[in-house]
Amino acid sequence: MAAAARLDPKDYFTPEEWAPISTRSWWKGPAMITHAWATIIAAGAMVVVWPLTLPLAVMIIGARQLGLAILMHDAAHGALHKNLKLNDFMGEWLTPGGLRRYRPYHLSHHRFAQQSEDPDLVLSAPFPITRLSLRRKMIRDLTGQTFFKQRFGSFVARLKARKAGEPLAPIVFAEIKAKRRWLAFGALVTAAGAPFGLWWLWPVLWVLPQATWLPLVTRLRNIAEHACIAVNEPDPMRQARTTRAGVIERLLIAPYYVNYHCEHHMFMHVPCYNLPRAHRILARKGYAERMLIEPKGYRQVLALASSKA
Template sequence: MPAAPRVRAADVFTPEEWAPFQTRAGWVGPLLVAHCWGVIALAVAAGVIWPILIPVCVMVIGTRQLGLAILMHEAAHGGLSPNRRVNDFLGHWLCAVPVGASLDAYRPYHLAHHKYAQQAEDPDLVLSAPFPVSRASLRRKIIRDLTGQTFFKQRVLFALKAFGTSRDADMAEGAVVTGKSAPPFLLVNAALFAVMALAGVWWAWFALWLLPLATWFPMVTRLRNIAEHACVEGSATDPFRAARTTRAGWWERAFIAPYWVNFHAEHHLFMHVPCWKLPALHRAVRATEPGRRMEVAPGYAAVMREATSHSLRKTA
């Protein structure tokens, strides 16, 4: 099985230029996890105090639930802490399990995605290969997300068919991320419900945790998946075009793409660089001659237009 083409840091940077991207601060990863839960807690409190804000709170919380999945992804690369036990505890119990994932199941799956990115053996290829699609097709997918149908499929059907042979695009990452984690997911969510019930706001678990998890979280996860790899010409042969980076304004970072997940091209080039250093890595890579080949979109709306354009050829 041929692995995806690679590029070495030494092919792009001098040792002095590369040195800042090799260091890791042990406190940043835990701080990001605390930040994510802090935003969720504040949004829950705002929704409880001012129920009129619940629709906005659902979007904020759903995006931070995606943030937990992104920080689980960081842990899969050992990026949350230099200490492996701390890294894996944070990544599994505080990031993966609350949103129905398993770090132990996700890590080998995701590293296989990096090894075979956009090759036939890439387990995530089914997420990008169908694109471009019609606007009606994308609209149907988003409606399924926002009405809870995707959540039901992932949390119920995946638990019954975990790690089966299906190549359905919606079964790829989800089966691995959710299929083996039903018992701890239920346990942690029971604890969250108990905490809210003891605080006298039992309904907040349904309105301000389960509802975002069942609606906004699947939708922004889909947008993230599309933006990362869909419709990138030359992605199977050029390491600088293995993925797409999407410029994100403050509102996109708040409601779609937290924790620098939009810098995906840089992540595929140098997957061990911590997520919080990706903006600086983006500037450094783009300043080089090969870095100009990277696919950089001006925003998520532009990516969705490209992903629904039938004039594009599927080149993956």
């Protein structure tokens, strides 16, 4: 199995430049997690006061749910906190979780980035597709079909495949066990809100964004990062794409510097909050011309990904 080529930071940064870029902060990771949860709570409070703002809140909360997943991703690289025990604790318990399972899988993606052995290649290989096909995918995301398939597809398959006469209870119990953390969070939020008439907080302000906007922005993120890049691309500067993101895109689509994906693959242990600085230094030195960068933003990436006739 041929691993993707690696870059040596010494070839691109002076020691004085590299030291602050590679340094893990003791406070920035926790601050970003606090920001994500505070934004979710603020968006929820906005709906309680002004119910007509629900569509906007769904987009804001869904983007912060993606943001929490991005911060868990940073924890998988040991970049969320300089203390690795705290790094893993925050990545596992202050985000949607799954860090222990995600880390080996994701590091394999980096080891074989855009090579035939890349476990994430299935996400980018189909592109470009037609505009109609992309539209259908986005509709499935926004209508909850993608969420249902990802969350409950295996459960439905087990129900269909169960042998005649096999008791249903073990299958249901296994599904509850697999989703116990998600259900426990829902029970906690519901119990906290019910005495105030806010029993609907979890289904409306967590599950609804999770079932609609989150799948859509996750798809946009996957497309922007690796779609329309050749399989077995040898150049480490072109195995992932950096996409320009304005204020609205950072709020609703690309939180916590996730758009700097080329720099992330070039130097995967750099904390996400230092990627803009790395980008500026590389651009100043003329390396941006060699890197895969989309300066026109996510709209242009979608146009490229849906350019098949």
